[in-house]
Amino acid sequence: MIAKIHPGNNFGGLVNYANDIEKKDAVVVASDGVSLASNAAITASFKVQAKTHSGVKDFVGHISLSFSPEDKDKVDNELMAKIAQEYMRRMGIINTQYVIFRHQDQPHPHVHIVYNRVDNDGNIIKGDCSFSKSAAITKALTRKYGLTFGKGKKNVRRDRLTGKDAIKYHLYDTITAVLKDCITWQQLRKALSEKGISLDFVRNSDGSVRGVTFTDNKHQVTFAGGKIDRSLTFGNIDRQMYDIYQINDDPNDQPYLYPHHEQEYITHITHITEEYGQDTSASGIEDAFDFTHTNNHEDSSSSGSGIGSAIAEVLLQPHVAPSPSGGGSSSGGWRDDDDEKEKNKNHNYTPRKRKR
DSSP: OEEEEOOBSOHHHHHHHHTOHHHHOOEEEEEESSOOSOHHHHHHHHHHHHTTSTTOSOOEEEEEEEOOGGGTTTOOHHHHHHHHHHHHHHHTOOSSOEEEEEEOSSSSOEEEEEEESBOTTSOBOOSTTOHHHHHHHHHHHHHHTTOOOOOOSTTSOGGGOOHHHHHHHHHHHHHHHHHTTOSSHHHHHHHHHTTTEEEEEEEOTTSOEEEEEEEETTTTEEEEHHHHOGGGSHHHHHHHHHHHHHHHTOGGGOOSOOGGGGGGHHHHHHHHHHHHOSOOSHHHHHHHHOOOOOTTOOOGGGSOOOHHHHHHHHHHOTTSOOOOOOOOOOOSSEEEOHHHHHHHHTOOOOOOOOOO
16 A cells, blocks of 8 residues: 655645546545535535635645555455545544545555645644655555555556656666666766766765765756665665676676675776776775675665775775765755755764674
């Protein structure tokens, strides 16, 4: 089960869409505090209460809950209403008007919850638009009611996506497609650039890499790799490229030093300088080794500096030890970086010691 949150300010248009019997085969499965005589009556009920708190921009609450097609025979109207009402309670959507409409025009069962963000006492409902909170609740309810968890992004209907969701899935599809033919970050960056996508690294203040972001250059929208999909975190992409390298098994096509090959530094340094020139600046060395790893391939966002950044430090400043302080960088355009902000709140950590 997944939820999509769409706050707005037009009850009339939303009610006409949600209660479209002809096109959506809509049916009301639960309601409270509104007249169901007609769409106009439902809208009027909502508007009267919304006016009790003036100055609210997005007073219309709208959340759609979608279930897996595999659960179609399991979730009847009664169960869908029960799950939707429990979802509302957990989200803090209580003591207010609502109508839950079920649509039956798609292979997957789904409902639209229309509610008043101005409650019965004239107060504003808060916390109902938290995407992270919603995601945790839907997972809990999916588990509680024995429903089917999603099978990843492959079965998502791209043609129905809009806005940031459409961009996110475009990034996912493009990155995963070109990644199959890349064994280095430089190759991946070049391949994505040809597709109109920029790749950037999120760095700690010592220059080591803790994450990766991707920008759709056409729309200037940036997502952290992990926000697009967990398979696209820095550590997971790095591991996938190393796995591809192992399959290719060509030692001359390995310009980066992975933790599995610490002893190959002398062998590969010649190849690296040939590919990148005699650049001994911080960017040149970091581009060559690209970048942090741990022996067990944990996500670099939670690990210390890896061998690549450590060697860069030794080559540039052999008398200075790498610093494990936090920090990061940003780029222009809209960013989906809530997780990076959260990490910045507590960026002090102890680097994992590498076994010799």
